[in-house]
Amino acid sequence: MTLPDIQTEHRVKGVDHAAFPTFDPAATVRFYRDTLKFPVVHSICAAGWGPEDHPDFIHFFFDIGNDDRIAFFYYFGMPKPNTEPAKGDVYARFGADVPDFFVNSRHLAIHVDSEEDLLEYRRRLDASEWPCEMQVQHETIESIYTHDPNGYMVELTRALRPVTPQEDLDAELTIEALCEVASGPDPSLDKLLTRKAELIVDRAAQWEAVTK
Numbered sequence: 001m002t003l004p005d006i007q008t009e010h011r012v013k014g015v016d017h018a019a020f021p022t023f024d025p026a027a028t029v030r031f032y033r034d035t036l037k038f039p040v041v042h043s044i045c046a047a048g049w050g051p052e053d054h055p056d057f058i059h060f061f062f063d064i065g066n067d068d069r070i071a072f073f074y075y076f077g078m079p080k081p082n083t084e085p086a087k088g089d090v091y092a093r094f095g096a097d098v099p100d101f102f103v104n105s106r107h108l109a110i111h112v113d114s115e116e117d118l119l120e121y122r123r124r125l126d127a128s129e130w131p132c133e134m135q136v137q138h139e140t141i142e143s144i145y146t147h148d149p150n151g152y153m154v155e156l157t158r159a160l161r162p163v164t165p166q167e168d169l170d171a172e173l174t175i176e177a178l179c180e181v182a183s184g185p186d187p188s189l190d191k192l193l194t195r196k197a198e199l200i201v202d203r204a205a206q207w208e209a210v211t212k
Contacts, residue, residue, distance in 0.1 A: 054101050111158070
Protein backbone atom coordinates (compact mmCIF):
# COMPACT_ATOMS: atom_id res chain seq x y z
CA MET A 1 0.00 0.00 0.00
CA THR A 2 1.46 3.40 -0.97
CA LEU A 3 1.63 6.40 1.37
CA PRO A 4 -1.28 8.25 -0.36
CA ASP A 5 -3.40 5.09 -0.01
CA ILE A 6 -2.56 4.89 3.70
CA GLN A 7 -3.50 8.55 4.19
CA THR A 8 -6.84 7.95 2.46
CA GLU A 9 -7.59 4.89 4.60
CA HIS A 10 -6.52 6.47 7.89
CA ARG A 11 -9.37 8.75 9.02
CA VAL A 12 -9.17 8.71 12.81
CA LYS A 13 -7.92 11.73 14.79
CA GLY A 14 -6.54 10.26 18.01
CA VAL A 15 -8.25 9.37 21.29
CA ASP A 16 -11.54 11.16 22.01
CA HIS A 17 -11.77 9.73 25.53
CA ALA A 18 -10.82 6.68 27.57
CA ALA A 19 -13.48 5.69 30.11
CA PHE A 20 -13.37 3.79 33.41
CA PRO A 21 -15.71 2.99 36.30
CA THR A 22 -15.12 4.60 39.70
CA PHE A 23 -16.41 3.74 43.16
CA ASP A 24 -15.04 6.93 44.73
CA PRO A 25 -15.84 9.95 42.54
CA ALA A 26 -14.72 12.45 45.17
CA ALA A 27 -11.21 10.93 45.31
CA THR A 28 -11.18 10.68 41.50
CA VAL A 29 -11.93 14.40 41.22
CA ARG A 30 -9.30 15.23 43.83
CA PHE A 31 -6.69 13.27 41.87
CA TYR A 32 -7.43 14.40 38.32
CA ARG A 33 -8.79 17.93 38.86
CA ASP A 34 -7.17 19.10 42.07
CA THR A 35 -3.82 17.27 41.96
CA LEU A 36 -3.09 16.90 38.24
CA LYS A 37 -5.04 20.09 37.35
CA PHE A 38 -7.10 18.47 34.59
CA PRO A 39 -10.27 20.62 34.35
CA VAL A 40 -13.73 19.08 34.35
CA VAL A 41 -15.16 19.77 30.89
CA HIS A 42 -18.34 17.72 30.55
CA SER A 43 -20.77 15.56 32.50
CA ILE A 44 -23.82 13.47 31.67
CA CYS A 45 -26.48 12.69 34.29
CA ALA A 46 -28.58 9.73 33.17
CA ALA A 47 -31.64 8.09 34.70
CA GLY A 48 -30.77 4.72 33.21
CA TRP A 49 -29.51 4.25 29.64
CA GLY A 50 -28.64 1.71 27.02
CA PRO A 51 -29.94 -1.64 25.81
CA GLU A 52 -30.07 -3.24 29.27
CA ASP A 53 -31.34 -2.13 32.67
CA HIS A 54 -29.04 0.47 34.21
CA PRO A 55 -28.99 2.16 37.57
CA ASP A 56 -28.86 5.95 37.45
CA PHE A 57 -25.35 7.14 36.69
CA ILE A 58 -23.13 10.11 35.97
CA HIS A 59 -20.46 10.09 33.26
CA PHE A 60 -17.88 12.86 33.74
CA PHE A 61 -14.89 14.00 31.72
CA PHE A 62 -11.52 15.66 32.38
CA ASP A 63 -9.53 17.58 29.74
CA ILE A 64 -6.13 15.91 29.22
CA GLY A 65 -4.99 18.23 26.42
CA ASN A 66 -5.15 18.28 22.62
CA ASP A 67 -8.96 17.98 22.80
CA ASP A 68 -8.55 14.54 24.46
CA ARG A 69 -10.38 13.47 27.60
CA ILE A 70 -10.35 10.84 30.32
CA ALA A 71 -13.79 9.94 31.64
CA PHE A 72 -15.38 8.04 34.52
CA PHE A 73 -18.71 6.40 35.27
CA TYR A 74 -20.22 6.47 38.75
CA TYR A 75 -23.29 4.21 39.15
CA PHE A 76 -25.61 5.08 42.03
CA GLY A 77 -26.23 2.14 44.35
CA MET A 78 -23.71 -0.10 42.57
CA PRO A 79 -21.80 -2.07 45.24
CA LYS A 80 -18.06 -2.45 44.83
CA PRO A 81 -17.34 -5.96 43.46
CA ASN A 82 -15.38 -8.40 45.56
CA THR A 83 -11.85 -7.85 44.29
CA GLU A 84 -9.88 -10.28 46.48
CA PRO A 85 -7.09 -11.13 46.09
CA ALA A 86 -5.96 -7.56 45.48
CA LYS A 87 -3.85 -8.05 42.36
CA GLY A 88 -4.25 -6.44 38.95
CA ASP A 89 -6.67 -3.64 38.16
CA VAL A 90 -10.34 -3.71 39.06
CA TYR A 91 -11.33 -4.70 35.52
CA ALA A 92 -9.16 -7.82 35.59
CA ARG A 93 -10.80 -8.91 38.85
CA PHE A 94 -14.43 -8.61 37.77
CA GLY A 95 -16.50 -11.70 38.46
CA ALA A 96 -19.27 -13.26 36.38
CA ASP A 97 -21.90 -11.58 38.56
CA VAL A 98 -20.82 -8.05 37.53
CA PRO A 99 -23.30 -6.54 35.01
CA ASP A 100 -22.17 -6.06 31.41
CA PHE A 101 -22.93 -2.33 31.47
CA PHE A 102 -20.41 -1.88 34.28
CA VAL A 103 -17.73 -3.93 32.54
CA ASN A 104 -18.30 -1.99 29.29
CA SER A 105 -17.96 1.37 31.03
CA ARG A 106 -14.22 0.82 30.63
CA HIS A 107 -13.67 1.42 26.93
CA LEU A 108 -11.56 3.32 24.42
CA ALA A 109 -13.23 6.06 22.34
CA ILE A 110 -11.50 7.15 19.12
CA HIS A 111 -12.38 10.46 17.50
CA VAL A 112 -13.37 11.03 13.86
CA ASP A 113 -14.20 14.37 12.23
CA SER A 114 -17.40 13.72 10.32
CA GLU A 115 -20.52 11.60 9.86
CA GLU A 116 -18.98 10.33 6.62
CA ASP A 117 -15.95 9.03 8.48
CA LEU A 118 -18.08 7.46 11.22
CA LEU A 119 -20.22 5.63 8.67
CA GLU A 120 -17.11 4.50 6.80
CA TYR A 121 -15.81 2.86 9.97
CA ARG A 122 -19.21 1.28 10.54
CA ARG A 123 -19.03 -0.12 7.00
CA ARG A 124 -15.58 -1.56 7.70
CA LEU A 125 -16.73 -3.12 10.97
CA ASP A 126 -19.92 -4.56 9.50
CA ALA A 127 -17.86 -6.22 6.77
CA SER A 128 -15.56 -7.83 9.36
CA GLU A 129 -15.74 -10.45 12.11
CA TRP A 130 -16.50 -7.66 14.57
CA PRO A 131 -19.63 -5.85 13.30
CA CYS A 132 -21.02 -2.70 14.87
CA GLU A 133 -23.06 -3.62 17.94
CA MET A 134 -24.73 -0.28 18.56
CA GLN A 135 -24.95 3.23 17.02
CA VAL A 136 -26.18 5.93 19.38
CA GLN A 137 -26.55 9.72 19.48
CA HIS A 138 -26.19 10.95 23.05
CA GLU A 139 -25.89 14.59 24.07
CA THR A 140 -23.02 16.10 22.06
CA ILE A 141 -21.69 13.03 20.21
CA GLU A 142 -22.69 10.16 17.93
CA SER A 143 -20.89 6.86 18.44
CA ILE A 144 -20.60 3.33 17.13
CA TYR A 145 -19.49 0.45 19.36
CA THR A 146 -18.01 -3.01 19.00
CA HIS A 147 -15.75 -5.38 20.94
CA ASP A 148 -12.23 -6.13 19.73
CA PRO A 149 -10.81 -9.68 19.59
CA ASN A 150 -9.67 -9.35 23.20
CA GLY A 151 -13.14 -8.50 24.45
CA TYR A 152 -12.42 -4.79 25.01
CA MET A 153 -15.16 -2.36 24.01
CA VAL A 154 -14.09 0.14 21.34
CA GLU A 155 -16.06 3.27 20.44
CA LEU A 156 -15.66 5.50 17.39
CA THR A 157 -17.23 8.90 17.94
CA ARG A 158 -17.88 12.24 16.26
CA ALA A 159 -18.97 15.55 17.75
CA LEU A 160 -22.52 16.64 16.91
CA ARG A 161 -21.76 20.17 18.07
CA PRO A 162 -19.15 22.00 20.17
CA VAL A 163 -19.45 21.86 23.95
CA THR A 164 -20.19 25.41 25.13
CA PRO A 165 -18.51 27.32 27.99
CA GLN A 166 -21.86 27.27 29.79
CA GLU A 167 -21.81 23.46 29.68
CA ASP A 168 -18.31 23.47 31.14
CA LEU A 169 -19.63 25.53 34.07
CA ASP A 170 -22.58 23.16 34.41
CA ALA A 171 -20.13 20.24 34.58
CA GLU A 172 -18.21 21.92 37.40
CA LEU A 173 -21.40 22.31 39.45
CA THR A 174 -22.49 18.76 38.64
CA ILE A 175 -19.18 17.30 39.82
CA GLU A 176 -19.15 19.41 42.99
CA ALA A 177 -22.65 18.15 43.79
CA LEU A 178 -21.61 14.58 42.98
CA CYS A 179 -18.63 14.71 45.34
CA GLU A 180 -20.87 15.86 48.20
CA VAL A 181 -23.67 13.39 47.53
CA ALA A 182 -21.46 10.36 46.81
CA SER A 183 -19.54 10.97 50.04
CA GLY A 184 -22.77 10.88 52.09
CA PRO A 185 -25.30 8.16 52.87
CA ASP A 186 -27.46 6.56 50.13
CA PRO A 187 -26.25 8.57 47.12
CA SER A 188 -28.76 8.91 44.28
CA LEU A 189 -29.26 10.88 41.09
CA ASP A 190 -32.21 12.70 42.70
CA LYS A 191 -29.98 13.90 45.54
CA LEU A 192 -27.32 15.00 43.06
CA LEU A 193 -29.79 17.02 40.98
CA THR A 194 -31.28 18.60 44.11
CA ARG A 195 -27.86 19.63 45.40
CA LYS A 196 -26.87 20.90 41.96
CA ALA A 197 -29.99 23.07 41.84
CA GLU A 198 -29.02 24.54 45.21
CA LEU A 199 -25.53 25.34 43.92
CA ILE A 200 -26.98 27.00 40.82
CA VAL A 201 -29.15 29.27 42.98
CA ASP A 202 -26.22 30.05 45.29
CA ARG A 203 -23.93 30.98 42.41
CA ALA A 204 -26.31 32.49 39.90
CA ALA A 205 -24.64 35.91 40.04
CA GLN A 206 -21.17 34.42 39.55
CA TRP A 207 -22.43 32.26 36.67
CA GLU A 208 -23.93 35.32 34.93
CA ALA A 209 -20.69 37.29 35.29
CA VAL A 210 -18.56 34.50 33.80
CA THR A 211 -20.83 33.86 30.80
CA LYS A 212 -21.22 37.52 29.75
